[in-house]
Amino acid sequence: MDERVLTEIAEITSHYTVTVVVSVYNFGIPIRQCLEGIINQRVSYKFCALVHDDCSTDTSREIIEDYVAKYPEVVYPIYETENQFSQGIPWCSILIRHINSKYIAICEGDDYWCDQSKLQTQYDYMEQHEECSLCAHNTIMHDLSGEIEDTPFFDIDGIKTLSTEVVFDAWPVHTSSYFIRNTFEVCPEWCQDYWSGDYAMLTIAHSEGHVDTLPDVMSVYNFNNPTGATARSNKSGELNRIKATRERAEYLYKFLANVCVDIETESVIKRRIKVIEEATATDEFIYEIGQKLQSRDSSDNIAWLVDRLNDPLVKAECINPAYGTENRGSEQRILSMFNHIIELTGLNETYDNIPHTGELEFIYELIEIYGKKNKDNYLIQKLIDNPFNRIGWGDAPGGSKNEPNLLDPKLFFLIHNYDYCYLKGRLEKAISYQGHNGTLVLGSSQGLLDFDDMIYPDSFNCSMFSQDLYYSYKCAKYVLDRAQVGRIKKCFIILDYNIGFFDSSSGNNEEKERILKVYYPILGDAHHLKGRNKNDLWGFLNKDINDAEKDTSEYIAVETLKTISYFSNLKSRKNVSDDFCINDICRKETFEENEAVFRSLIEYLGDINVRPIVIVAPSLKAIKNSISKKDTDNLFKLMNSTECDIDYVDLNNQDLFAEDDFTDPYHLNDKGASKLMGALYELFG
Numbered sequence: 001m002d003e004r005v006l007t008e009i010a011e012i013t014s015h016y017t018v019t020v021v022v023s024v025y026n027f028g029i030p031i032r033q034c035l036e037g038i039i040n041q042r043v044s045y046k047f048c049a050l051v052h053d054d055c056s057t058d059t060s061r062e063i064i065e066d067y068v069a070k071y072p073e074v075v076y077p078i079y080e081t082e083n084q085f086s087q088g089i090p091w092c093s094i095l096i097r098h099i100n101s102k103y104i105a106i107c108e109g110d111d112y113w114c115d116q117s118k119l120q121t122q123y124d125y126m127e128q129h130e131e132c133s134l135c136a137h138n139t140i141m142h143d144l145s146g147e148i149e150d151t152p153f154f155d156i157d158g159i160k161t162l163s164t165e166v167v168f169d170a171w172p173v174h175t176s177s178y179f180i181r182n183t184f185e186v187c188p189e190w191c192q193d194y195w196s197g198d199y200a201m202l203t204i205a206h207s208e209g210h211v212d213t214l215p216d217v218m219s220v221y222n223f224n225n226p227t228g229a230t231a232r233s234n235k236s237g238e239l240n241r242i243k244a245t246r247e248r249a250e251y252l253y254k255f256l257a258n259v260c261v262d263i264e265t266e267s268v269i270k271r272r273i274k275v276i277e278e279a280t281a282t283d284e285f286i287y288e289i290g291q292k293l294q295s296r297d298s299s300d301n302i303a304w305l306v307d308r309l310n311d312p313l314v315k316a317e318c319i320n321p322a323y324g325t326e327n328r329g330s331e332q333r334i335l336s337m338f339n340h341i342i343e344l345t346g347l348n349e350t351y352d353n354i355p356h357t358g359e360l361e362f363i364y365e366l367i368e369i370y371g372k373k374n375k376d377n378y379l380i381q382k383l384i385d386n387p388f389n390r391i392g393w394g395d396a397p398g399g400s401k402n403e404p405n406l407l408d409p410k411l412f413f414l415i416h417n418y419d420y421c422y423l424k425g426r427l428e429k430a431i432s433y434q435g436h437n438g439t440l441v442l443g444s445s446q447g448l449l450d451f452d453d454m455i456y457p458d459s460f461n462c463s464m465f466s467q468d469l470y471y472s473y474k475c476a477k478y479v480l481d482r483a484q485v486g487r488i489k490k491c492f493i494i495l496d497y498n499i500g501f502f503d504s505s506s507g508n509n510e511e512k513e514r515i516l517k518v519y520y521p522i523l524g525d526a527h528h529l530k531g532r533n534k535n536d537l538w539g540f541l542n543k544d545i546n547d548a549e550k551d552t553s554e555y556i557a558v559e560t561l562k563t564i565s566y567f568s569n570l571k572s573r574k575n576v577s578d579d580f581c582i583n584d585i586c587r588k589e590t591f592e593e594n595e596a597v598f599r600s601l602i603e604y605l606g607d608i609n610v611r612p613i614v615i616v617a618p619s620l621k622a623i624k625n626s627i628s629k630k631d632t633d634n635l636f637k638l639m640n641s642t643e644c645d646i647d648y649v650d651l652n653n654q655d656l657f658a659e660d661d662f663t664d665p666y667h668l669n670d671k672g673a674s675k676l677m678g679a680l681y682e683l684f685g
Contacts, residue, residue, distance in 0.1 A: 106175050
């Protein structure tokens with residue numbers, strides 16, 4: 001776009017209160033309706049319309065010139081000599097950055113305003129609500145082909161302030177309703193190449209203030225226009241739709257990198273990115289299957305399809321436990337295709353001989369748990385209610401110790417090895433992290449209950465019940481020796497005053513069992529525990545299961561637990577004080593060893609530029625009052641075992657938590673954990 005034109009636009013718009021931006025390309029007759037809707041606005045202030053024609057080849061330019069001649073004080077044309085869109089030039093973003101009026105309104109040339117008081121209504125609202133950065137309203141969708149009846153774009157009842165979830169997930173307001181306060185950078189350069197500029201404007205406006213909506217229907221969105229914005233952006237068709245969806249995720253990544261947001265907004269955006277990426281991966285797979293189905297005569301293609309449909313990686317794409325059953329539709333489509341292939345090829349006669357045919361049913365069972373659709377199932381309810389996995393085969397009505405009668409054995413792998421699957425998944429997730437501000441979290445039960453890595457951004461909670469300093473150090477090395485250098489920036493070490501005297505390998509039977517069932521199978525280290533044969537993770541089942549089925553079951557269980565907090569629909573928070581162990585005997589040799597372990601941990605973190613942050617977990621007032629000087633001295637002695645710098649915060653010294661924030665004297669509930677995440681984010685980012 002010519003710099004002289006941009007300079008002229010800056011000068012012209014400085015004399016108007018509102019500037020309307022109109023985009024045109026081969027819109028023909030609809031442009032008349034658009035310009036009429038603008039010209040007929042009844043306002044108490046001056047406004048102008050910048051009509052940008054992107055080198056149309058139909059009658060659009062003649063129509064624009066007609067309105068310029070009639071309304072020279074309102075309509076200002078911008079005629080391109082070469083099509084900007086085809087060259088990838090973000091003319092709209094560039095144009096908007098040069099507008100100097102107080103407010104900006106948007107109306108694409110094939111849409112129109114159907115209420116003469118639209119601009120005045122939105123202006124009055126914005127003048128009375130300074131916190132509002134973008135005002136929108138209801139819009140009618142009209143099918144230019146005449147095949148579909150008019151319908152609301154989104155039916156908003158009353159005046160509403162849109163929540164973060166609604167703005168980023170639902171996008172409930174149409175571009176033709178945008179009325180933007182021009183006090184911030186509406187279209188910054190970092191997002192000008194993103195094809196959906198209206199989504200960018202909406203989300204950026206939300207980061208600058210409120211996005212408020214009015215219930216009035218004041219615009220019409222014309223769709224099925226062969227030269228409309230959607231057609232021009234080439235986002236129709238399956239592949240282009242998938243590409244456009246992926247670009248949405250890329251935009252949101254850029255948004256997080258360029259816009260300062262609070263922790264709740266960041267969490268919403270990251271959750272949205274996750275949904276987009278998972279759904280897109282599934283859609284790409286389904287598209288791939290559809291392409292293969294075009295060659296039905298090829299036995300090789302059929303064999304490929306059957307193999308792909310039984311690939312656990314493919315099936316894992318369809319599991320989205322963090323959002324209930326949101327991706328169930330995609331999975332149903334895969335299952336339908338699978339059944340279609342079976343019928344098409346006559347494989348139903350030999351279906352039982354196809355390997356791994358049981359995993360899809362297994363996934364259904366997992367999804368039913370997440371959706372709590374199986375509450376009447378005794379074993380599942382026991383699992384939901386029990387925080388320690390203390391569930392045995394004998395708990396099943398009519399079942400025996402070795403022969404459960406209600407669930408697929410593969411589901412019981414998750415039940416019987418929950419802590420193993422959780423910790424392995426968290427360690428793997430931390431290792432594969434590709435961001436630049438990761439946080440590793442270590443600790444015992446307080447770290448596990450108090451810290452929610454589904455809320456705190458880019459964090460990986462590798463805490464576990466009865467995790468002593470030795471295994472905290474081993475978990476840190478396991479991750480940081482394998483992760484890309486510089487990805488993990490800080491390490492929260494959540495502990496209590498007596499951690500220096502705790503050694504799980506010398507603890508009670510439950511702590512020793514956790515070493516054999518969790519730490520030793522993953523880390524290959526049993527510390528001081530004698531008899532180091534790790535538990536057979538399939539030893540609970542008195543059946544022969546081949547290695548492929550075992551690997552598939554473990555993979556699905558681990559991948560599933562990567563996507564949810566330790567406590568979820570699968571495992572609720574309960575009073576866990578009984579599991580919280582403080583050694584009765586304060587062994588001097590244990591403390592001396594832990595001093596060496598702590599020193600090694602802190603020095604190791606320092607050597608790889610990971611910031612160590614020691615956090616003393618909060619407890620109820622009665623417990624805080626019982627903390628002695630000896631307790632705090634022991635903790636300081638432990639921390640003074642190294643000369644390295646350590647950030648330190650004792651949450652017992654802060655009046656941050658109320659009694660109803662705790663699930664028991666030592667551990668926070670969901671509400672308390674959420675409060676802690678906000679406090680830590682403010683302290684350490």
